[in-house]
Amino acid sequence: xxxxxxxxxxxxxxxxxxxxxxxxxxxxxxxxxxxxxxxxxxxxxxxxxxxxxxxxxxxxxxxxxxxxxxxxxxxxxxxxxxxxxxxxxxxxxxxxxxxxxxxxxxxxxxxxxxxxxxxxxxxxxxxxxxxxxxxxxxxxxxxxxxxxxxxxxxxxxxxxxxxxxxxxxxxxxxxxxxxxxxxxxxxxxxxxxxxxxxxxxxxxxxxxxxxxxxxxxxxxxxxxxxxxxxxxxxxxxxxxxxxxxxxxxxxxxxxxxxxxxxxxxxxxxxxxxxxxxxxxxxxxxxxxxxxxxxxxxxxxxxxxxxxxxxxxxxxxxxxxxxxxxxxxxxxxxxxxxxxxxxxxxxxxxxxxxxxxxxxxxxxxxxxxxxxxxxxxxxxxxxxxxxxxxxxxxxxxxxxxxxxxxxxxxxxxxxxxxxxxxxxxxxxxxxxxxxxxxxxxxxxxxxxxxxxxxxxxxxxxxxxxxxxxxxxxxx
Amino acid sequence: xxxxxxxxxxxxxxxxxxxxxxxxxxxxxxxxxxxxxxxxxxxxxxxxxxxxxxxxxxxxxxxxxxxxxxxxxxxxxxxxxxxxxxxxxxxxxxxxxxxxxxxxxxxxxxxxxxxxxxxxxxxxxxxxxxxxxxxxxxxxxxxxxxxxxxxxxxxxxxxxxxxxxxxxxxxxxxxxxxxxxxxxxxxxxxxxxxxxxxxxxxxxxxxxxxxxxxxxxxxxxxxxxxxxxxxxxxxxxxxxxxxxxxxxxxxxxxxxxxxxxxxxx
Numbered sequence: 001x002x003x004x005x006x007x008x009x010x011x012x013x014x015x016x017x018x019x020x021x022x023x024x025x026x027x028x029x030x031x032x033x034x035x036x037x038x039x040x041x042x043x044x045x046x047x048x049x050x051x052x053x054x055x056x057x058x059x060x061x062x063x064x065x066x067x068x069x070x071x072x073x074x075x076x077x078x079x080x081x082x083x084x085x086x087x088x089x090x091x092x093x094x095x096x097x098x099x100x101x102x103x104x105x106x107x108x109x110x111x112x113x114x115x116x117x118x119x120x121x122x123x124x125x126x127x128x129x130x131x132x133x134x135x136x137x138x139x140x141x142x143x144x145x146x147x148x149x150x151x152x153x154x155x156x157x158x159x160x161x162x163x164x165x166x167x168x169x170x171x172x173x174x175x176x177x178x179x180x181x182x183x184x185x186x187x188x189x190x191x192x193x194x195x196x197x198x199x200x201x202x203x204x205x206x207x208x209x210x211x212x213x214x215x216x217x218x219x220x221x222x223x224x225x226x227x228x229x230x231x232x233x234x235x236x237x238x239x240x241x242x243x244x245x246x247x248x249x250x251x252x253x254x255x256x257x258x259x260x261x262x263x264x265x266x267x268x269x270x271x272x273x274x275x276x277x278x279x280x281x282x283x284x285x286x287x288x289x290x291x292x293x294x295x296x297x298x299x300x301x302x303x304x305x306x307x308x309x310x311x312x313x314x315x316x317x318x319x320x321x322x323x324x325x326x327x328x329x330x331x332x333x334x335x336x337x338x339x340x341x342x343x344x345x346x347x348x349x350x351x352x353x354x355x356x357x358x359x360x361x362x363x364x365x366x367x368x369x370x371x372x373x374x375x376x377x378x379x380x381x382x383x384x385x386x387x388x389x390x391x392x393x394x395x396x397x398x399x400x401x402x403x404x405x406x407x408x409x410x411x412x413x414x415x416x417x418x419x420x421x422x423x424x425x426x427x428x429x430x431x432x433x434x435x436x437x438x439x440x441x442x443x444x445x446x447x448x449x450x451x452x453x454x455x456x457x458x459x460x461x462x463x464x465x466x467x468x469x470x471x472x473x474x
Numbered sequence: 475x476x477x478x479x480x481x482x483x484x485x486x487x488x489x490x491x492x493x494x495x496x497x498x499x500x501x502x503x504x505x506x507x508x509x510x511x512x513x514x515x516x517x518x519x520x521x522x523x524x525x526x527x528x529x530x531x532x533x534x535x536x537x538x539x540x541x542x543x544x545x546x547x548x549x550x551x552x553x554x555x556x557x558x559x560x561x562x563x564x565x566x567x568x569x570x571x572x573x574x575x576x577x578x579x580x581x582x583x584x585x586x587x588x589x590x591x592x593x594x595x596x597x598x599x600x601x602x603x604x605x606x607x608x609x610x611x612x613x614x615x616x617x618x619x620x621x622x623x624x625x626x627x628x629x630x631x632x633x634x635x636x637x638x639x640x641x642x643x644x645x646x647x648x649x650x651x652x653x654x655x656x657x658x659x660x661x662x663x664x665x666x667x668x669x670x671x672x673x674x675x676x677x678x679x680x681x682x683x684x685x686x687x688x689x690x691x692x693x694x695x696x697x698x699x700x701x702x703x704x705x706x707x708x709x710x711x712x713x714x715x716x717x718x719x720x721x722x723x724x725x726x727x728x729x730x731x732x733x734x735x736x737x738x739x
Contacts, residue, residue, distance in 0.1 A: 320665075
């Protein structure tokens, strides 16, 4: 049963308390200053203006904000790059937006423990760069690596193109410092790689979308750099051939860092945006983009042959090989700029994120096609097909009003998520629940599990001030 | 139409490190790739041949035996034949000795109507080998070529990027072209072509094959001496200027501050 909670308003006195705790450069309360914090990549139509935006510079600042928020029952929504697409950073109940953008220091790279310690506002690619300079790979980076922050990745348990090999963000979070409502600080995990030491609260906080605590420090795992890599770009005449080839590629036992899928409409759209044309993009219904790794040149060549020859056998129009940085950057630019290209075409497009057992991906691809037809929607599909994670993205029909679009697109995704769950899948592989998928989570999880989630939330945040309206309701 | 394409293997990194003792590049453990601008030469050469429907594209690289991989990739690009110019005696070559060695190779395997080079390589960044090679072969030397407008009997018309604009030049063949990335978009190579390229023999050319005396190549044949090498010191400082919300005042205060930083002309 859902309870509507009452929250306090940010009064002049509370504003003064925040100002004296953080200083005037760290508190915004004018409309124009706060407007960018009212929405994220989910779409501007969902914007909710906060009452105040605070920019803490360290853990002590965050504690001070949380003490004030707890005392006055003010909602607190954590925010950073606002690149999320499930509405996680939108302050649904107004109150305080706490942005971690000023907490953006890479505190340490520890070669002995093979870890990096960072603040949550670090842009993910900055961490990747620093790690690479020291000879390591930060493998938890999502496709939005240039815009998203490590804190945001932790909040959504973000995944990326390398997930097939390295897993999502959770697999790389070794330690967290978390501030609870009221200001208590938890230190969870650390520079350690395993543990049977009570319930694993760290793993619970990863993916909790700012509903359990504010993450103020993150210890991440660094991987040794992979060996040599080459990228294969493979156009297929039909979607069916591309999907069927994928499961056979995965069964080859070759070391893959990525196995991505792009359908023709998504390639045509993004290729116009990045001004790079994929060969055969007018004929191929689908493309696979596969990154092969080999410990040396011979292994790499052999394994590229294995994957490529299989693709030829499965009906690929051609197999293109990129083994230099320019070609690799070009062919990946289409995949990496996909979301931006969609946003340029339609600022109100809605992004899906279904996750399936690999064996059911062909059924899901068919289901997406049929559902789009049923709803008469233009739909483009890309995804981390090697992990069974597909992103069906739909565009608002020109004549449809925004309000209607919100419920219409919700109905479309409700159908798809139900199909996914029926097939043993779930409604979000990496984007998160936020508020846009909350009804589907509640519907598909069942009362017992949702009840447990509510009690966990209650235990961390008794007054439900942290990011209210997300994941579960009280 | 005989076209030669000169390619170089360079480290696949933007941060080349120099050994402070020897003044030479540290190449150990670095992954190598074809110099990015050379891919544009390859594309241009293969396109010119295919458009003409006749002719031959020959690729050359000078380097250690491991540079064979670059020649193989170039063959996968569609080149007809490839040569690896390699000899311990070529070690330590400066740009003149390199150009002299490559000129000998081209004389041996030529003659060529066109010699295409990337404008410069991302490691050495000198941009000297191409023009020196053109000069040694008595070819027209055309740098910064961003378009090949016409290829006629005995002449070529190209567009060059020059300071403040562009220049269209008609030059006699043979011509050596240094190309820039605006020239074209290099194609992707296919797995089938790469597999076929592995079967294509790639002859090596040594100092003896080229009839080059030892004192004319390698370190001995290089007049350039690296006396010392150092990284430039980069310093940044930040000055915060508080001016409030008056935009006009902010602009004039900023302009004044910037003028103070600029040396008077």
